[in-house]
Amino acid sequence: MKRTPEPELMQIPSQVRAYADADFSRSDSMVVESLEKYLKKVGRTLNKSDLILDIACGPGNIAERIAKNWPFVKVVGIDGSKEMLNEAEKKLAEIPINNLSYELIEINSIAKGEMNFRFKADVLVSNSALHHFHDPFRFWGALKKLGKNKCIHIHRDLIRPTSLEKAFEIKEKHLTNSPEILKKDFFASLKASFTVNEVTQQLVHAGLSQLEVFQIDELYFEVIGCI
Template identity: 30%
Template sequence: MTSSLIGQNKATKVVTRIREEELMDVPLQAEAYAGADFSEPNSNFVAHFADKFPAFRGDRILDLGCGPADITVRFAARYPQARVVGLDGADAMLDIAREVILQHTALANRVDVRRWHIGREENPLGTEVFDAVASNSLLHHLRDPLDLWKAIRACTAPGAAVLIMDLIRPQSRIEAERIVEKYAGKETEVLRGDFLKSLLAAYRPAEIMEQLVSINMNSLQIEVVSDRHLIAFGSID
């Protein structure tokens, strides 16, 4: 990790992590999330993948915690040679995802979504593995964060590209509220409330590195990419 990141990790820990519910399976929540404008972070996510893996030519991409499938569809558009599978544990999200895919008729034959509540249900993919595994804003939802890293290991082909993006827990609740106001001030009350909960449930870079070390996946690198996001990326043997 870079020296600037190490310095940030030494900052005083003011906010203790507050767990959030695992699934957005209430239709009102799912609709609020799907209706919000995440075009900037979602397009940035795919751009980060292209930047970190410029030579990627794989034909199987997995999107863990795909939600309404916006990122899933973006990957299919960016990598026309690839089949993209999105997995989510919330039926309400998957219902929206299927509608979104139908709207992208040129991509629909290369995009599929399925149900998987990671850590609670058996892997629906069986022994199928992927050339790339991506996940955005899933880590902070899981009851046990190691469930995500175990799922990634189970689903990756040798040398697969891995990119995980998630929120960073702010140093105080006041800072979290400022972030919500800055980026979601005009969104619905439901979305603002869920965004605040997610910020308070998120991990800090040092905490994620501890997770990776504990599961022997510390070949992945961590990088802070915005005032509220970090990425973990690399390949797994």
């Protein structure tokens, strides 16, 4: 199936609400587990001078988990949608997490050099972010600018199904009881996603071929490594 990009930023209030209300806890926790496993595998520990950036953090579910898991590490969630960050900030106001904060940053502007983030990250994570980018090289380009030397990367995203019929079947199977708006968004995301082969090629062309890509299940791939 040919890729159909979807709008980059998620800004429509009903869409943001539905996304923020959805339960993605299973896949959210897998990002934390992957980071834990990777740190163990390479024998690295995080310390209090480290910075973890959650790229395109949306309502902050993953950033929250990471910040709670490593309470001595500074965690910053960045997203270009004010509406999404409002959801994240609302939760943070109700239950403060001292080592977590959010910043409104449009990520293409980092890739293009129009904007800088004042610190370089020791760990960059993202979930369901890459497929939002109309030009995936802007995403990888921004990551190169945001990470320190020897930065750890964990990026998970959806795999584009082989056909529209398969995308429809996956949507019905995984979002059976979800609100229509979420199903519609998920279907659009599946169509906008990349295949594992495409991501492998992207990494080569972006000069990031030290990162490994592998399929996790029928929905997700993961990019992992240190550069």
